[in-house]
Amino acid sequence: MKALVYTSEKTLEYRETPNPETVDNDVLIKVESVGLCGSDMHAFLGHDERRPAPLILGHEAAGTIVSGPDSGKRVTVNPLVTCGTCDNCKNGRGNICANRQIISMPPREGAFAEYISMPMQNLVEVPDNVSFDQAALCEPIACGWHAVRLAERVLTSSHENTSALAIGGGAIGLGAALSLKANGYQDVVIVEANEKRRNFITEKTDFKVVAPAGLTEDQCFDLIIDGVGIKPTREMACRVAKPGGVIAHIGLGDSQDGLDIRRMTLQEISFIGCYTYTHEHFCETAEAIFNGGLGSLDWVEFRNLNDGQSAFEDILAGNVCAPKIVLKP
Template sequence: MGKGGMSHGNSGEEEENMAAWLLGVNNLKIQPFKLPPLGPRDARIRMKAVGICGSDVHFLKSMRLADFVVKEPMVIGHECAGIIEEVGTEVKHLVPGDRVAIEPGISCWSCHRCKEGRYNLCTDMKFFATPPVHGSLANQIMHPADLCFKLPDNVSLEEGAMCEPLSVGVHACRRSNIGPETNVLVMGAGPIGLVTMLAARAFGSPRIVIVDVDDHRLSVAKELGADETVKVSTDIKDVASEIEQIKKAMGAGVDVSFDCAGFNKTMSTALGATSSGGKVCLVGLGHSIMTVPLTPAAVREIDVIGIWRYKNTWPLCIEFIRSGKIDVKSLITHRFGFSQKEVEEAFETSAHGGKAIKVMFNL
């Protein structure tokens, strides 16, 4: 062992690391979580803020999401920030005590997609809380240090955790080339719709209209800076009249539409509302198979863009938050501690929707 094995106190035993394990449908339990040994390029991080994402809720309710199926107990959570406890011998940019936001996906860095820089499309991606990879709702986790991003003094750990959902909006805006001449339509005012709206504004969009079925979410969007909101129905027969409402609300052409819901109706609306030569970016993954009026959009040269997660977004997200260009704090509506009772309550709160936007654990 040599002199490397210093222990705290006299017991010679570290406190036991605990995590929230998904054991079955609606079954989350706080149980011990043993970490692997620290590699030369790893960091051991004490979790401080972990947000709940729609995908976490989905796994809890049905043990699956699209093709990802939970087959054995899995630690949940992937929107996170914490404090460095220990770093490997080759880590130069971090020291214990540093506050960091964490990018939750580890790509292989050797496949063609990784080498060309599109590492978010790596087929060998190991992503927190996407089966069979354990997530980050735990006292401590181990993670590659190059995926830990130091937070400036004026950016809180909660804001650090919000860099993960914000990254989706930033990546969508980059893929869609949002700038000061792009009028933007956002379909859906849930957490991802809202961060996409905030990102589009930070990228310079002069006019943003946001659409949802829920009055409360639209009022939040307005408070966060949407220029106009349009309340829509869930009835596909209303698409034509709603497209007219959206165009009126925009008062100009819609250059880019972000569909942050991903349903037949939202995608049909986005395709119809977007001006000729514009773009529709599909962000939400509601339906895997859709029936949409693609040909009328294609003959108007509408580009349909897909996105998957994000790449190289953390430095920009942190800078947007540090500079005050984006305020993510107001998206955090509920806070919970890390006890069995609170973990269950937090997930119920998030699943229930209502006035909950982002539910955050403070560990």
């Protein structure tokens, strides 16, 4: 099969590779659409020791099963493969299974390829009226959906009285804003530093989208979802959180600094680390996509998989307005 292979820092090669093997209850899936994630960019830049070259990246996939009795089914892929037997898995928290694997990290190759192999239980069937391009957005949006569900455990305000801020206008931040709206939260603002992307999201959605400087000194929120995860965004989250507010932290931009622990303690601000999603929340996100609850999802730019190198370079250069690039094998 053809695949886009990460071979060294800032280098991807579109080349022939062996077809993936199917073991146990795995099935072979023909990839139709696959999103380019920030974690793929981290690997491309050589910043992710979990993803050593050579490796096929990509984990936001949708396609068609081409092996076994379910051949022909259209599916979206939950890329997290868990043990199913540990306490976390038994309690519905497989996303923090100590033995979890994710495609695009060894030993599982990723979805920047014509085919991938996945366990059947990781697949959600996609109805005919939903495109593969929409279905591939289930994975990134599920991260925000999961963050909303975790925040709801400690939020004290009602949906209609909760003010929310999504930090970042990429697919994670926008997906979090869409998840909030789909769950009945009406007062939702997105903050995005890139002017081109701000304008793009404003044209494509009905969210209020502002620059970081557009937040006033006295503007505060009950719930902040940080889809970037770097020092300045954590500083912003701590600064604009209301007393008793909640910060749900998804982004993995860097790992140090930015939290105002004194203010968080004095104002009883909750901080929640949010890693990917549970399978339940992945399925809830898929259903929201299928029933139109997350909108038209038309904020995507498409590239051919063999054009992957330039897609990464364009994102790195800040030349991409869309929150998500979807690659087409």
